[in-house]
Amino acid sequence: MRILFLLFAILPIIEIALLVKVGGIIGGWNTIGIVILTAFIGAYFVRREGIQTLQTAQMKMQRGEMPGKEMVDGLMLAVAGVLMVTPGLITDTLGILLVLPGTRHVIAQFVSKNMQLRVVTATSSQQGSPFSGADPFAQKRDENGDVYEGQYTEKSQDDDDTPRIR
Structure with missing residues (x-):
């Protein structure tokens, strides 16, 4: 909230x-x-780096790999584009730092470590909260841990053979 x-x-x-x-x-x-x-x-550098990042992500997806790093790079480039178009010298400096590959990777590592720390802290502090009960959206599992979902119809022999959905 303070950052905003x-x-x-x-x-x-x-x-x-x-x-x-x-x-x-x-x-x-x-x-x-x-x-x-x-x-x-x-704008020129954001476009150039964005195209290169998109091509790398497409190559990874064709190989069946998850382009996680490229997704973070794309997000950083989008933020850099907004900062570069915003009039001002400080925002331009921050935008240039996010456009350059070397500094972008350092900033991405810092942000990801900070986000991981916050996620761990948030989940560990919620264990004692009143909302830490059972998840109402959790899937029901059988004794083997398997999940079975779907509809079925049951036909009874003694009735008039009308299927009933349960």
Whole structure:
């Protein structure tokens, strides 16, 4: 929740202050030119890296492998694209870090470790909660642990041979 507050409230204020400061140093038109140029360069790199990631994912799927790393890369590239198109110098810097393969992989490893830690922490803290009872959506299993699902009809000999669905 704090991260969302920082992203939507404080980051735009910092971006505007930085753009005004840079505009005072190098000029307003030069600052606008840099922002537009970084948006075009970022869009080019996001497209190039995205196509390469998509091709790698397709090759893995053809071999029957799960393209997990490529899915994370695709998500990071989508975030990088949004950051690069957003006007500002800080968002452009973050976008460039996500577009470059070396830094993107380092950030992806950090995020995945952080997510794993949160998942483990969240599941271990929920064990004592009042909602930790039986799962109402769990599948019913027989004594061997097998799951059997479906409908069947039962025909009785003593009736008029009308099937009954149970």
